[in-house]
Amino acid sequence: MAVERVRKISCQQCPLRSLPAFRPFEKSELAFVNHFKRGELAVERGATLLAEGSHSAHLFTVLSGWGFRYKLLDDGRRQILNYVLPGDMIGLQGSLMGEMQHSVETLSPMLLCMFERSRLMELYRDHPGLAYDLTWIAAREERMLDENLLSIGRRSALERTAYLMAFIGSRARSVGLTGSNRVEIPITQQHVADTLGLSLVHTNKTIRKLIDLKLVQWRDGGCQILDMAQLMELAGWDGLDEGQRPLL
Amino acid sequence: MAVERVRKISCQQCPLRSLPAFRPFEKSELAFVNHFKRGELAVERGATLLAEGSHSAHLFTVLSGWGFRYKLLDDGRRQILNYVLPGDMIGLQGSLMGEMQHSVETLSPMLLCMFERSRLMELYRDHPGLAYDLTWIAAREERMLDENLLSIGRRSALERTAYLMAFIGSRARSVGLTGSNRVEIPITQQHVADTLGLSLVHTNKTIRKLIDLKLVQWRDGGCQILDMAQLMELAGWDGLDEGQRPLL
DNA sequence: CGCGGTTTTGAGAATCCTCAAAACCAGTGG
DNA sequence: CCACTGGTTTTGAGGATTCTCAAAACCGCG
Numbered sequence: 001m002a003v004e005r006v007r008k009i010s011c012q013q014c015p016l017r018s019l020p021a022f023r024p025f026e027k028s029e030l031a032f033v034n035h036f037k038r039g040e041l042a043v044e045r046g047a048t049l050l051a052e053g054s055h056s057a058h059l060f061t062v063l064s065g066w067g068f069r070y071k072l073l074d075d076g077r078r079q080i081l082n083y084v085l086p087g088d089m090i091g092l093q094g095s096l097m098g099e100m101q102h103s104v105e106t107l108s109p110m111l112l113c114m115f116e117r118s119r120l121m122e123l124y125r126d127h128p129g130l131a132y133d134l135t136w137i138a139a140r141e142e143r144m145l146d147e148n149l150l151s152i153g154r155r156s157a158l159e160r161t162a163y164l165m166a167f168i169g170s171r172a173r174s175v176g177l178t179g180s181n182r183v184e185i186p187i188t189q190q191h192v193a194d195t196l197g198l199s200l201v202h203t204n205k206t207i208r209k210l211i212d213l214k215l216v217q218w219r220d221g222g223c224q225i226l227d228m229a230q231l232m233e234l235a236g237w238d239g240l241d242e243g244q245r246p247l248l
Numbered sequence: 249m250a251v252e253r254v255r256k257i258s259c260q261q262c263p264l265r266s267l268p269a270f271r272p273f274e275k276s277e278l279a280f281v282n283h284f285k286r287g288e289l290a291v292e293r294g295a296t297l298l299a300e301g302s303h304s305a306h307l308f309t310v311l312s313g314w315g316f317r318y319k320l321l322d323d324g325r326r327q328i329l330n331y332v333l334p335g336d337m338i339g340l341q342g343s344l345m346g347e348m349q350h351s352v353e354t355l356s357p358m359l360l361c362m363f364e365r366s367r368l369m370e371l372y373r374d375h376p377g378l379a380y381d382l383t384w385i386a387a388r389e390e391r392m393l394d395e396n397l398l399s400i401g402r403r404s405a406l407e408r409t410a411y412l413m414a415f416i417g418s419r420a421r422s423v424g425l426t427g428s429n430r431v432e433i434p435i436t437q438q439h440v441a442d443t444l445g446l447s448l449v450h451t452n453k454t455i456r457k458l459i460d461l462k463l464v465q466w467r468d469g470g471c472q473i474l475d476m477a478q479l480m481e482l483a484g485w486d487g488l489d490e491g492q493r494p495l496l
Numbered sequence: 497c498g499c500g501g502t503t504t505t506g507a508g509a510a511t512c513c514t515c516a517a518a519a520c521c522a523g524t525g526g
Numbered sequence: 527c528c529a530c531t532g533g534t535t536t537t538g539a540g541g542a543t544t545c546t547c548a549a550a551a552c553c554g555c556g
Contacts, residue, residue: 069394071394071395071397071398073398073402073403073484074484075484077402077403078402079397079398079401079402081394081397081398092383092387093387093390093391096380096383096384096387097384097387097388097391099489101391101394101395102394121376121380124376124377124379124380125376128369128372128373128376128379129372131372131376131379131380131383132344132369132372132379134383135340135344135379135382135383135386136344136345138383138386138387138390139340139341139344139345139386140345141390142341142386142389142390142393143341143345143349145390145393145394145397146317146319146329146349146350146393147319147349148397149319149327149329149393149396149397149400150319150321150327150329152397152400152401152445153327153400153442153443153444153445154321154325154326154327154445155321155325156511157511157512188533188534188535189534189535190533190534194401195401196401197400197401197402198512198513199512199513199514200534200535201512201513201514201515201536201537202511202512202513204534204535204536204537205512205536205537207535208535208536218535220522221521221522221533221534236321236322236323241347404543405543405544436501436502436503437502437503438501438502446544446545447544447545447546448502448503449504449505449544449545449546449547450543450544450545452502452503452504452505453504453505453544455503456503456504466503468554469501469502469553469554
């Protein structure tokens with residue numbers, strides 16, 4: 001995984017932080033986060049950031065780029081568990097519990113914020129607000145997984161696909177990833193299939209229906225959302241109710 | 249939900265705490281948890297402990313009994329997300345984030361430990377170790393959901409069913425729920441179906457195969473695990489690697 | 497004995513899968 | 527500039543899995 005260290009931008013002037021999706025931080029919190037941050041990391045598309053079974057889990061926050069978390073069965077069947085977008089933490093589970101039980105791979109070039117795992121205790125000791133935030137972040141992930149589970153378990157292929165597009169689309173929109181006013185998602189239909197528990201062929205036929213309905217577009221090796229409202233309607237999904245969230 | 253308050257047993261002499269599954273607590277931690285605990289609650293089978301959409305989420309730990317978390321689609325389709333056993337927390341997600349996004353129902357009479365949600369900040373402020381534990385607990389739930397997602401998404405009906413039996417069985421065993429040396433699980437096949445994303449009929453036919461293989465038994469309105477190792481083998485599942493975990 | 501909840505069985509149908517091959521497309525090297 | 531390559535999308539066809547509908551059997555309980 002060709003990796004490149006780059007200079008460290010201070011958290012105080014992190015471009016993400018000004019987005020309305022994130023709650024404003026106190027000066028002291030910001031100072032600690034900045035102290036907690038070791039540096040930045042640039043990785044290319046297709047890199048494996050964290051590997052299942054590994055014990056040296058690092059702790060990151062995504063500054064830019066897309067990725068996904070997944071697990072494999074012994075015979076190679078893959079299940080994508082969730083996607084990671086700018087502002088999301090990676091490796092919290094592994095940092096707390098020791099061994100990684102899932103892998104994380106990039107879908108695009110990605111810029112990451114690396115944290116000093118050894119300072120985690122310091123965080124809990126001196127910054128209860130941030131500690132609370134970390135639990136909150138874990139609970140948010142849990143919530144997304146609950147939704148995904150509902151989707152895979154109980155929605156039809158068409159509903160599921162519509163749900164996934166709307167889900168990723170609205171997450172992307174919330175962090176300003178609206179390239180030329182239209183959300184673009186750098187995933188292949190194989191990723192969609194592995195997320196939804198469907199075969200590639202059937203996924204393709206299902207996506208085609210969404211394309212024919214003009215709800216999405218498939219271009220340049222990725223997906224564009226054309227009509228979020230209709231997708232949500234089709235999926236019977238109300239959207240994420242998130243107010244502001246913490247950004248570490 | 250006919251509810252009955254009962255007297256408060258001190259956390260210091262909580263019967264669960266002596267199980268090897270739980271990490272020993274410091275005196276000061278125990279003292280705080282005891283202070284955090286408001287009292288106990290006894291509910292009967294079939295009670296709805298927490299309801300999706302509700303804002304008055306309480307925070308509990310299960311002392312005894314079984315339950316499950318679930319979500320519903322508008323038309324009534326139900327997805328069971330996970331089960332709750334003695335030692336598990338209920339309502340953490342809702343306590344932190346405000347609104348409940350799932351419901352919790354009991355599968356048996358249940359005895360609960362109620363916590364004073366207003367003291368959560370106190371916990372984060374004065375007990376970093378416990379704060380860490382709460383994040384850990386959230387991460388553990390996330391891990392279980394990851395597993396369930398993998399199962400529903402990528403395992404066949406037979407593998408899925410074997411996985412679920414082994415999963416619940418080993419969780420039960422880890423908290424000493426081995427009634428007469430054989431794990432007994434108080435769920436119906438409808439619950440299994442709603443957990444695995446299968447229809448009731450197909451679930452029944454799949455369970456029958458496991459019964460014919462003498463891996464499980466179905467008796468007295470519940471399920472008994474006969475051969476955990478074989479179930480794990482069939483599912484291609486390695487088991488929970490959990491060491492000791494916190495008990496709040 | 498009757499009742500409600502649960503499990504079981506059968507049968508036909510819909511969904512979704514696998515296999516296989518073609519089409520498409522961007523990037524690479526000749 | 528074009529042929530080649532590897533990755534991705536598309537299409538067709540047959541088959542397996544899983545679903546729905548319907549009814550019967552079972553079972554503890556009042």
